[in-house]
Amino acid sequence: xxxxxxxxxxxxxxxxxxxxxxxxxxxxxxxxxxxxxxxxxxxxxxxxxxxxxxxxxxxxxxxxxxxxxxxxxxxxxxxxxxxxxxxxxxxxxxxxxxxxxxxxxxxxxxxxxxxxxxxxxxxxxxxxxxxxxxxxxxxxxxxxxxxxxxxxxxxxxxxxxxxxxxxxxxxxxxxxxxxxxxxxxxxxxxxxxxxxxxxxxxxxxxxxxxxxxxxxxxxxxxxxxxxxxxxxxxxxxxxxxxxxxxxxxxxxxxxxxxxxxxxxxxxxxxxxxxxxxxxxxxxxxxxxxxxxxxxxxxxxxxxxxxxxxxxxxxxxxxxxxxxxxxxxxxxxxxxxxxxxxxxxxxxxxxxxxxxxxxxxxxxxxxxxxxxxxxxxx
Numbered sequence: 237x238x239x240x241x242x243x244x245x246x247x248x249x250x251x252x253x254x255x256x257x258x259x260x261x262x263x264x265x266x267x268x269x270x271x272x273x274x275x276x277x278x279x280x281x282x283x284x285x286x287x288x289x290x291x292x293x294x295x296x297x298x299x300x301x302x303x304x305x306x307x308x309x310x311x312x313x314x315x316x317x318x319x320x321x322x323x324x325x326x327x328x329x330x331x332x333x334x335x336x337x338x339x340x341x342x343x344x345x346x347x348x349x350x351x352x353x354x355x356x357x358x359x360x361x362x363x364x365x366x367x368x369x370x371x372x373x374x375x376x377x378x379x380x381x382x383x384x385x386x387x388x389x390x391x392x393x394x395x396x397x398x399x400x401x402x403x404x405x406x407x408x409x410x411x412x413x414x415x416x417x418x419x420x421x422x423x424x425x426x427x428x429x430x431x432x433x434x435x436x437x438x439x440x441x442x443x444x445x446x447x448x449x450x451x452x453x454x455x456x457x458x459x460x461x462x463x464x465x466x467x468x469x470x471x472x473x474x475x476x477x478x479x480x481x482x483x484x485x486x487x488x489x490x491x492x493x494x495x496x497x498x499x500x501x502x503x504x505x506x507x508x509x510x511x512x513x514x515x516x517x518x519x520x521x522x523x524x525x526x527x528x529x530x531x532x533x534x535x536x537x538x539x540x541x542x543x544x545x546x547x548x549x550x551x552x553x554x555x556x557x558x559x560x561x562x563x564x565x566x567x568x569x570x571x572x573x574x575x576x577x578x579x580x581x582x583x584x585x586x587x588x589x590x591x592x593x594x595x596x597x598x599x600x601x602x603x604x605x606x607x608x609x610x611x612x613x
Contacts, residue, residue, distance in 0.1 A: 274301040277521060277528070280317060281306060281329035282511070283464060284546020293540075294531050300524060308464050309417040310334040310594075311604060317343050323518030327525045332510030333419075333593045335366045335375040344514040347373040351526055352533060353553075360584055361552040365591065367512060375512040378532045379541050379549030381485050382580070382589060383420050384506035386499040388477040397500045400428035403454060403480055412457040413476030415467045418607035420481035420507060423592055425451050427505045436507070438596040448606055452613060461611055471497055484571065485509070485547040491570075501583055507592045508584070511549065535559035543567055550580055 274295070279286045279302050286304035295301060307313045310331040317325065318341070330338055338344045349371075354362050357377070367375040385397045391411075396402045403412050414421050419437075426436035426447050439447065459476050460466075467486055470476040472495050479486075483499040483506070490497050513529045515522055531537045538556030541549060543564060550571055551557055561568045561575055572580035583589045595603050 272299060274299050275521060275524060276300070277302050277326045277524060278324060278516075279304045279327045279329065280313065280325040280516075281327075282308065282546075284544050285329050287544075287546065289543075289545045290540050293536065294528055298524065298527065300528075310419070311417075311600065314338075314341075317341075323516065323520070325516040326519040326521050327528060328514045328516050329378075329511055330375060330514060332364065332366055332375075332377065332380075332512055332591065335512060335514065336369075337594075338514060339369060339374045343517050344374055345517055345519070345522070347376065347515060347526075349373045352376050352530065353555075356533075356553045356555050358552060358554065358581060360581065364510065364512075375514040376529050376533060377510060377512045377552050378529075378537075379544075379551060380508055380510045381483055381549050382499075382501050382506045382508055382583065383424060383481055383483045383592070384499060384501040385424075386471065386479045386482045386487050386497060388471070388474065389496045389498050391477045394498070394500060397478070397498075398502050400424065400480060400502050400504055403457060403478055408478050409457055410459055411475075411477040412454065413459050413467070413470050413479045414461045415479065415482050415486075416461040416463060416611075417481075418603045419592055419594070420509070422447065422451065422481075422603055422607070423507050423590075424480045425454075427507075427590070428502075430504070432505055432590065435593060435596065436505075436590055437593040440597055444598055444602075448610075451606075451610055455610065455613055471495065481507075483509075485549065488548040488570070489546075501588055505588050505590060506583070508589050509592055539563050542571065542573070 277300050281304055283306045284290065286302040291302050305316065307316055310333065313330060313334060314337060328338065328344060361377055364377055367373065367377065385400060385402065387397045391407065392402060423436045426439060429443065429447055429450055431439050431443055462470055467482065468490065471479065471486065472490055487497045487499045513532060515525045519525060532541060533553060535555045538551045538553055539559050542551050542556070542560050548571060550573060551560065557568070557573045557575060560573060568574060594600055
């Protein structure tokens with residue numbers, strides 16, 4: 237993400253009022269002396285994870301200061317870390333599907349599972365794929381969300397949005413947008429093609445060829461390919477009326493500003509994005525990073541994470557749900573993290589959600605190259 241994009245994103249959040257104060261449960265600090273110079277922790281993350289609404293409490297109580305390097309998309313994250321000297325990043329926030337690559341490349345430290353309360357996680361997330369190598373832990377999940385179709389509710393009904401085919405509707409000609417990252421877009425379009433077993437990312441040559449043809453057929457509908465800030469603004473101002481491969485992490489912020497938008501998981505299924513924290517290889521501040529990860533998986537940190545000003549997220553921990561229902565019941569209801577009755581986990585348990593992954597039978601470069609070809613067609 238460029239500096240200009242970060243500035244635009246920050247200004248957008250200020251204008252929408254999204255940088256409001258959050259209510260969070262108390263957190264017990266590690267007890268570092270406040271009169272000492274703050275320890276600087278370098279964080280590699282998606283935008284928002286080192287902003288005051290998330291880290292201000294931890295910084296104040298532990299006398300640290302986060303210095304973030306923000307990215308958009310796992311490919312960009314890998315490129316940034318590969319170009320940095322070992323030990324550059326103390327804490328790394330990664331999309332779940334990239335943890336194995338970080339581990340294989342030696343960019344993250346093994347973690348002690350006993351330091352984290354995995355019994356508090358819902359069963360689906362206790363041993364999340366890719367975060368472990370056998371019984372060795374390398375990353376801890378802090379939040380997740382779903383990807384499907386996002387749309388303008390004045391033009392597209394919820395019923396229409398429940399099928400990815402709506403993106404080809406003539407009324408959306410020149411009004412379909414893409415968040416400019418191949419994995420979420422091609423993953424959702426793969427589901428539209430019927431590639432749900434074993435995974436929309438585990439497809440053979442014939443399925444891959446068909447996916448490319450399907451995607452190319454959408455080109456006449458497309459208004460553009462957008463970065464972080466552009467995705468928000470294009471949906472808000474109506475330049476784009478529908479997008480696939482995004483979800484409430486975008487429209488949840490816009491809804492707070494009164495925009496007529498929403499997101500659904502279509503009948504063909506949707507994807508789960510997953511964010512987790514790892515300890516950077518060679519960090520000199522391992523104990524502080526561990527403490528920060530413990531904070532983000534505490535009820536206080538989870539409440540802040542669910543309501544992150546940059547983009548909301550669902551919580552993987554039972555105590556997080558309880559704390560959110562106490563601190564912000566309306567937001568808990570909006571994100572379907574309710575303590576009784578149907579909730580957001582039903583989508584996983586009914587088999588409608590597939591973990592976003594990296595391609596299994598093609599390379600990341602294959603998918604990225606096609607995405608570039610599609611954009612330039």
